[in-house]
Amino acid sequence: MLLSATRIRELDGIAVVASATCYLDRWLLGASTTWPGSTRPRELTPPQPPDHEFDDQEGRMPIYYHGGVPGKRRRQTILPATKVKMNAVYNPDHVEKAIYYPDRVYLTTHLGAAMGYAARYIDRRARRSPGDVYQVEPIGTPEVDPDFAAQDGAFVMCREAVIIEVVERNVQLTLREQTRLAGPTILWPRGKPVYTDDGTLQLSDQMRAAGVRDDYVALLPKWIDLTEINSLGEIVSPRNFTKTATARDLLDIFSHLTWDNPTHQIRGAGHAFECVCGQRYDTTNSAAIHQAGEHLVVLQRHNIAARSRDLIDLLAERRPQRWAWLTHTK
Structure with a gap:
């Protein structure tokens, strides 16, 4: 799906990633999400992390990334929605409500996931604008994002974060490019990966119960996003995902x-x-x-x-x- 999310909920015949929203994406500073478009072809290998990489072995902090608001620099602080006076509406009505704390900044150790969020940045005037990816350090002790607790600390939240490095500016990715980069972090509810290594969709239990078979899956585009197909196997309209x-x-x-x-x-x-x-x-x-x-x-x-x-x-x-x-x- 457009997202670097890790847990998918299926309801009313629609496969929904827990962090999917048409309004405010909690990972983007004062920004809302939208259907990402294709703006430029690009190599899909994420940029290499900065040389001074550190991890949680021997008590060291893991590398965290944040994808979102463009134009920030080293040593600047990323603030949560409440501190920039954004009215955060997390999920549209048809999506099961996920746990969202507008007074937190959301981080990930997965660079591809952060790039996906940056590619979905929308500015305060609801205009699509490529975002940036930063390596950041949380201010205070990071807390595990409760929506993605099964990811073993890959998604966390904190009160604020300071930028250590600018990893990539002007991130522009198609929907499936985002899905490919975030693929390893996208799981069905019981922890089964949504995609194989080559981008083939793996059926959820609900899809199989609806009669979706492997011969149909074999025809689907690689890295098809979960906003493009519902849990009945129907391809949805790219203009309105509530319609086929x-x-x-x-x-x-x-x-x-x-x-x-x-x-x-x-x-x-x-x-x-x-x-x-x-x-x-x-x-x-x-x-x-x-x-x-x-x-x-x-x-x-x-x-x-x-x-x-x-x-x-x-x-x-x-x-x-x-x-x-x-x-x-x-």
Whole structure:
């Protein structure tokens, strides 16, 4: 998901990461979150931490990062929302309320997670603005973030934090780039990783109970964010995650699949359709699916738009000559 969160809750058919919010993201100083966009391609390996790295072995403090408000410098202090007089609204109504303390600054030992938060920075005027990542030192004793207690201290909170180093400025990442960087920290409720090492989504118990199968998961884009798919397996609209994706959305999201494979060309009309590969079909629908791609059958199990004629019509618009046979059958 867009987030470096570690615990996901599933409710009302929607997979929700505990720290997901459309309003104030508690990790961003006086900032709210939004759907991150793609602004520049980038190498996804996080920058190397500063040379003077220290950890909690032998009683030393671990390295903490904070991703958020841009433009701060070494030795400046990061303050919590209450001290910058921000009205913090943590979760939208449809999301189970997570524990949020507006008088705390939230830190993480995971650099990729911090970069994800920085990429979602929104300024006080609700304008999207790339944030910065800092190495910080908590002021006072850090407390474990109760939402992510299973992460063994990877996410903590403190009253204030002082900046030790500026790690990266102007962080701009797509939604899936954020997910890839934060991937190791994203877990299902019982501690199972949401993603494999190559970015394949691992089904939650609720998804399996809803009938989502591995052949469908194999078609999903790598590092698909949990805001892009709900716990019923439905792809959601990139414009409104409370609605399901349209046929055009599905073609965009599954653009990595081979659609309208040229090795399959239907010929015929009426009730007799034959592909150049030798397969024969009695119905327009079965012939159209064969030419579009057999993976369409798998997508149809979970996506209403994939079961409509709209998706086929969009393919026909792109390559009208290949679909002339379908036009003649209307």
